[in-house]
Amino acid sequence: MKKISRFALSIILLAIAGKVIIGCAPKAITKGEEFPLMYEETPLTILIMPPMNESTAADAKEYYATTVQEILSHWGYYVFPYEITADILKMEGIYDAELVRNIPTSKFREYFGADAVLFTTIKKWDLSYMVLSSTLTVSIDEELKSTKTDQTLWKYNGTVVVDLSGGNAGGGVAGLIASAVITAAQTAMADYVPYAKQANYRALTSLPFGKYHPQYLTDQSMQFIDQTPK
């Protein structure tokens, strides 16, 4: 009896130690340490900028843009209605984040009342074909800049890689090629959108919460994995 309980105790201790080790995987940092300016400035209103597209998919930009506002709102910020603000910017001749970058961010405070502006860059939005598998990759860099100080308040990356090949049960080389062609043909733009959303979620994991979130100003010690874009 005593032996068994000692055994039990050691197993539990081991399990806890294991969990702690796994939980503190390399390069885990806290929101408070990494993004102190977020807690100093506590921006409330965020203006989403037209995305910058560095991927090979020309229409990725428009589709990706439809996913940002909804997801960002769950972090507790006031997010300006993108359909309206993008229109206004377009009428001003600004439809591209590259053009936006030349404008002092303070202008967006004056015109919209934005505390911060969100720049997003589509790094990857593509399929890659290999002999044995094909993968779909969506990768997004996000950066929040203060309209007060023009400083970067927060930045992070979200990447989703999906293996499209699935299980290949026989069929030889011809079968493999056929299935690769099928996946390519089936991967319409629509199929990217859920992954773009996932990539957004991933990118936002390190973003401190805003005023409307119940954990506003209490998430400094929340950990995340360091993958800030260099």
Place this chain on the structure above:
Amino acid sequence: MSIKFLVRLLLASAISLLSISCASQKPMYYWGDYSDSLYDCKKKPGAETLAKHKAALEKIIEESTKREMRIPPGVCAELGYVYAAQNNSKKAIELFNMEKQTYPESSLLMDRLISQTEKRTNYGVSSGNEIDKKAVENEKYSGKGAQ
């Protein structure tokens, strides 16, 4: 008995650890079909997809109110914008004000949109985009293209 206890304890701790690391709160907002109907608008712009998106926006407001949740940011404003484009200024202004009420921090932009819509009504002009453009141009911020 103690083995049973041990198994239970392990299970319980595993479950509690799992629930800690996957703690998911109930979403703050009801967004309904927003992203799907918006996506369709981009893919196939036209009266039909716009009508669907408009309906999705109406439903978000309706459901949020019913569930006693705050209406998500931007939704009232976006619906107002659709009404403004369809020359229903009264409804548009009502919705812009609703956005302002829910989110006072949106006032600057909402006031711009309200005065734009009022201007349009006063001139009695019926076409949409041209006037929008002028109204915005009148308020153009000066630093455009500044190096």
